[in-house]
Amino acid sequence: MTPTSSTLAVPEPRAIPRHVAIIMDGNGRWAKQRFLPRIAGHRRGMEAVRKTVRACAERGVQYLTLFAFSSENWRRPVEEVSFLMQLFVMALEQEVAKLHENNMRFKAIGDLTRFEPRLVRLIRDAEQLTANNGRLTLTVAANYGGRWDILQAVKHMLSKRPELAEGFTETDMAPYLAMHYAPEPDLFIRTGGEQRVSNFLLWQLAYTELYFTGMLWPDFDAEALDRAIASYQRRERRFGRTSEQLQQRVEAPVYAQHEAGDTR
Ligand code: IPE
Numbered sequence: 683m684t685p686t687s688s689t690l691a692v693p694e695p696r697a698i699p700r701h702v703a704i705i706m707d708g709n710g711r712w713a714k715q716r717f718l719p720r721i722a723g724h725r726r727g728m729e730a731v732r733k734t735v736r737a738c739a740e741r742g743v744q745y746l747t748l749f750a751f752s753s754e755n756w757r758r759p760v761e762e763v764s765f766l767m768q769l770f771v772m773a774l775e776q777e778v779a780k781l782h783e784n785n786m787r788f789k790a791i792g793d794l795t796r797f798e799p800r801l802v803r804l805i806r807d808a809e810q811l812t813a814n815n816g817r818l819t820l821t822v823a824a825n826y827g828g829r830w831d832i833l834q835a836v837k838h839m840l841s842k843r844p845e846l847a848e849g850f851t852e853t854d855m856a857p858y859l860a861m862h863y864a865p866e867p868d869l870f871i872r873t874g875g876e877q878r879v880s881n882f883l884l885w886q887l888a889y890t891e892l893y894f895t896g897m898l899w900p901d902f903d904a905e906a907l908d909r910a911i912a913s914y915q916r917r918e919r920r921f922g923r924t925s926e927q928l929q930q931r932v933e934a935p936v937y938a939q940h941e942a943g944d945t946r
């Protein structure tokens with residue numbers, strides 16, 4: 683099943699976002715404020731991940747996507763990169779069984795070819811073990827970049843369906859995007875105070891509600907999540923329509939659909 687695109691069809695409004703995507707930023711600053719090495723911030727950040735996963739599941743969020751390592755983070759000092767890789771390995775070794783017990787599904791998106799074989803194996807095993815779990819899908823974006831995702835989708839699509847080189851639609855490409863299994867994020871959260879997307883889910887964030895907080899990631903918890911969700915609930919998601927149309931619950935006219943054949 684390919685989840686519907688927000689630029690082609692209007693999703694059902696929901697009080698609890700179905701999909702939350704988070705840029706977990708500010709670990710380094712959290713550590714610096716305490717005169718600790720940056721890696722102490724990353725270690726503490728893992729605690730915030732545990733709390734956030736639990737809180738999301740309790741609130742009925744179905745998909746949680748966490749940006750753990752960007753395709754640009756290789757530019758960091760080698761010691762920090764290698765610590766982050768170790769942390770990822772440790773987290774998988776310690777947490778996957780718990781995810782599974784809690785009926786949660788684990789997924790990874792990103793270019794895994796640059797990772798050590800041991801890490802890749804842990805990721806694939808975790809995905810396989812939890813594949814049929816239905817409670818919350820936790821996706822970790824690792825060596826992920828939004829531009830990489832779009833390019834790999836186009837390349838993959840054209841290798842499978844060379845005839846599409848003549849022209850293709852959003853609907854043709856969607857199944858090849860890394861997160862084809864999930865609806866587009868409803869709520870995007872970035873901690874750490876920066877107001878940028880940093881090459882996260884560029885395609886999928888087209889109509890996502892954006893929420894920025896100055897809170898540093900290691901301090902993030904259930905209450906912070908609730909504040910983000912409360913902000914989300916105050917938004918008016920118009921998807922191109924007018925406010926009046928929303929109040930009258932008017933359906934988008936068929937001619938507004940710009941892809942041939944899609945008249946939902
Ligand atoms: C986010 O925290 C974690 C990763 C990018 C892996 P940072 O390490 O970017 O923390 P700041 O932005 O330096 O405070």
Ligand code: IPE
Binds near residue numbers: 755
């Ligand atoms: C974004 O954080 C990536 C992750 C949280 C994994 P960065 O701290 O790397 O972002 P920039 O480079 O400051 O935008």
Ligand code: MG
Binds near residue numbers: 707708709874
């Ligand atoms: Mg940062």
